[in-house]
Amino acid sequence: MEHKQPSLLTRLKHKIRGSGDVNTKRVQRRLALKRTLTDKLPKIIFCLFATGYLWMLLIPFPHLGRTTYIDENALQPSQVNTYWDWADVHIADQYLGLLEQIRDGNYTSKERAEWLNMEFLKLGLTSSTQSYTFLSPVTGVNGTNAYAILPSARHSGTEAMVISASWLSRVDEGAGTVNIRGVSFVIALARFLKRYSYWAKDIIFVVSDGYLDGMQAWLGAYHGIQQKGLEREPLQHSSGVIWTALNIDYPGHSFSNLGIFFEGINGRLPNQDLINSLERIARYTAGVPVTLYDHIDPRENSLVNVEYAWVPRFLYSNPIIKAYIIRARNILRQLKYQATGRGSGVHGLFHQHRIDAITIFGLPAQGPHGFHAIGKTVESTLRTMNNLLERLHASFFFYIMAERGWFLKIGHYLPSAILISVAMMFQGLRKWVDAGWIEVDGTEKSDPSRVWVRRTRPVLPVLAIMILTHMSGLVLFVSLSSTWLSTNTYWLAYPFLVLFAAGIYVLFSKQTFARPNEAPLSLTLKALNLCFASTVISIIAVLNFSLSASLAIILGIPLSVSSSKGSTLSRLVRYLTYTYLSIGWRLHAPALAKQLLWNWHVLGVWLAPFVCIVYVPIVMQAGISCIID
């Protein structure tokens, strides 16, 4: 037998892996890796936290993200001739004159809706009104919507588009400014659109009463959704499945820019193609500058520089820092709308029914644009929406709009919150391991050093404490929702006094729990608390990034540093600090609580129950882990 030289590949393998038993080496390698990870865990956790928070700070950075583009080929924005002209503007002005009389004539909602109904009927549209009453424990509202349907010629009417205008404008969150030009534009548009036979979908015109409540009642009736506390008339007429909707908000005399508002209820976003189409159409067909929200870019209009006067000049003159500040402002606005779950306007109510919708807001100004520009934009956008053969699906549903024409896709921002949540999970697992082991003096004479021995973790009592806190969160929520308690807000601290007392009780009766060779309650509680908070943050991240990022910022470090060490007094102070973090918003912003509850009862925004049943208990658990042993 000839001895064969090992091949080059085998030799190379030997060189890299070394010699010896492969299995042993693999096990050893794995153990070494584990050991390194465990030894360096505090450093790893620190790195994860640092990267996460830094990433969040970097989101507005002008080099992150990319320009927007139209993804759905069928849309073909800005490719049609528009026919809206000055004669139609004149009609809109005439309707405006009539509406001004109505606004100043102190008409009731019902009379107003009836008038709108008549105007739609005069145009030969199928039209009706719908009255509704919300019986909310906070503040009930009622009103009457008017709506009309333009049936598309030759079409079965299985699909529809909506053009809507709420009676109250979004200025100051529907504080009372009448969306007067928006409403008159919708009627004039209805008259104009009826002239053409190329609509492939029915067009529904809705003038909803109030700010958000009217549209909520109308959409609920249209989709047959039962809502508690809402009394509404059924709709007399209906059309097909609504795919897209445009909400018009034009309260001022003229406008300088068209602002786009897009965030929906509970952090939902419309398909980005809709925003991008409108942006291109406004720019190329109507020649109107588009902006996000009501933020005018100071690089396009130098008058706006006043708004940034708080930034030191030497920073502001740097183009990158300037861009950073402008984007940060937009992103914070989106964060606010998404995290509170209320959305940024009437369009937000559509998203819960799988309808892509945005609001077009005419930024009040002395000029230069008016009905002519908004008419051309909306006509062309409707033509674009009319082109759709299927629902908008191609473009992005998860994004952060940094500025007009620039966005971050999910991969660019999601890791920031996830990294923080991973850091919290690691910290929690670390505490879990700590709770399971204790270092004692060596008993064997041959080995005098200290050794690690197992100890049991008091999981059941800890789970009982956690469940108790969530139950008291539920009590808090129910008490906030009930009419009697929300009027007697004095009593709201009640459940927390109970909780506090319970915490003290646990603190002083530790003997009943502490068994020999058992981990302290506080350590186990902290471990489970961190793991639970981390899980919540990761799950929320894909549903509502802004809420998840806010939670990561608020909970990340505070939950990680809770501990039961120190004097009784310092522990009590820590406990009170956590209590303040969890429920302090009740003291500082009683109006906020009212707003959140109204949002829950009328619009179905789940931030209020989430805060009460998830957020407050999580922070309270951290507090309790400070006062018990």
Added chain:
Amino acid sequence: MPPLRVFLWPLTLLHLLTVALAANTETFNERLSLNSLQDGKVAAKFTFTTLLKDGKPRDPRLLEREDESQHFTIFPLALGQILRQYGVTELHLNLNAGKWNYDVWGSPEEKGVGTGGELWAWLADGANTSIDERWKGLRNALAGLFCASLGSLDELRTTIPSRAFSPEGSLPHWDLPHHIRHGSLPSENVCTENLTPFLKLLPCKSLSGIASLLNPHRLFDADWHGMGVHVLWREDEGIEVRLTFQSVFDPLRFSNGRIQDWSLKSLFNRQVERACPVAESSEILVGLPHAIYSIKPEPSSIRHKSAVFDVNTLEKPLDVSLHWRNPFQYPLVYATPSTPISIRRTLTGSSQAWGQLSVAVTNNREDPLSIIYLETMPWLVQFFLHTLETRIDGALVDNVISNLTYTLPIPHSRPTTLQMLLTLPPKKTVYLTMEVTKAFLRYTEHPPDAERGWDLPPAIFTPVRFDNDTVVPLSDERMYSSVLLADLATPDFSMPYNVIMFTCSLIAFVFGTIHNALTRKLVVVPLTDDKAKENEKNTEGS
């Protein structure tokens, strides 16, 4: 070439002779009726009727044998061959685009106005081939003849709604049972490619007579349009083929809702240049409005509040025009619908898994009404019949529905057929609601093209009359509800699909590793030689 020319004259004479002979056995009548509607629109209906005198449908028992020769001159041969090939007694085909607005437009002259395609036929049993095979052949042949996708009216769409339909003509006394086959295809639209074969069935094509007004550019721009082919047998007359084309024009569209005037020229962009020579009668009927108007030219006669223009005798080119003295205004209150009932049917719920079918039926009459409600639903949407509820003025009632028959769907094949008799109290609206579930499709069952949802066929409401305790459907008064669009759970066959697969694979991989690390403990146990030998022995022993 002289020899040919010699033959030409006698041949022409022979041809003329056969035409003259045929005129005795086949007659052709054409009619156009134009009516102004409440909302200023104009309903036009073309009817072309060919009667094959003493013709009889083919006995299905003789389908195996060679057919006796048929000599048609006016009767459309292409259609006649199909009818004889499959032994069809009665046939109705409608292809419509748009939603007929019963409440404003009233009852249509031709009743089959359901959106999309609808085909139903009465066939006698008794042939060697089953009815279903003949039905399949029939719809494929018609699909070829009319360039429509009627071939997809397969078993997924075919139902047997025997209670809601009755034959329009008579059924031959063959002592054979006759059965109905019905299918609707709501997503099918009518367009030029269907009109061309339709025109080919006419004796004068679109060259002369009323048919020359069938200008596709105008017809297919109308607010509503639909064509129909109806074949039936009348016991004492023969086989009648009725070709219809209905449309609803909007003359107001061009004047911003002010001028209601119309003329043949303005509606069809054509006039009648010459009469169709084989038409026994050819008339244009114009419904006269209740306002101050003028009509040109002078009508030949007035019949039932309609001006009648005899195309054969009037001076050509003929252009009928109607002019109103006052400008038009949309009525703020529409007259009570002339139809016995008003229907509104919706599929609510924005979920892809379930929804609610709700139907509101209003009795517009002062007397109670009995109607048969027919729902033919592809298996994609399945009913929870136990959730069927009827309400009047918000209160539950249980005496509205009687005599319910229900054919369950078979997933991936048979559709649902739900027929029930409704008793509607006078001037009341009955709300029927029922929970439905939407199917989860196999991924090969999704159409490859753009996914807009699944069109569901219209429901059909047929008033009935009671004849000695038997319920007789009055097919001629039936009404169609609007069609619906069902959103089923649809995979996005594009990028996100790949992303989901990648992510899932990654998670599976990471999960495995982490789970291993958490649950298994690996340690290196150094074995001395003795222990190793011991181990070996143990393994050998066991």
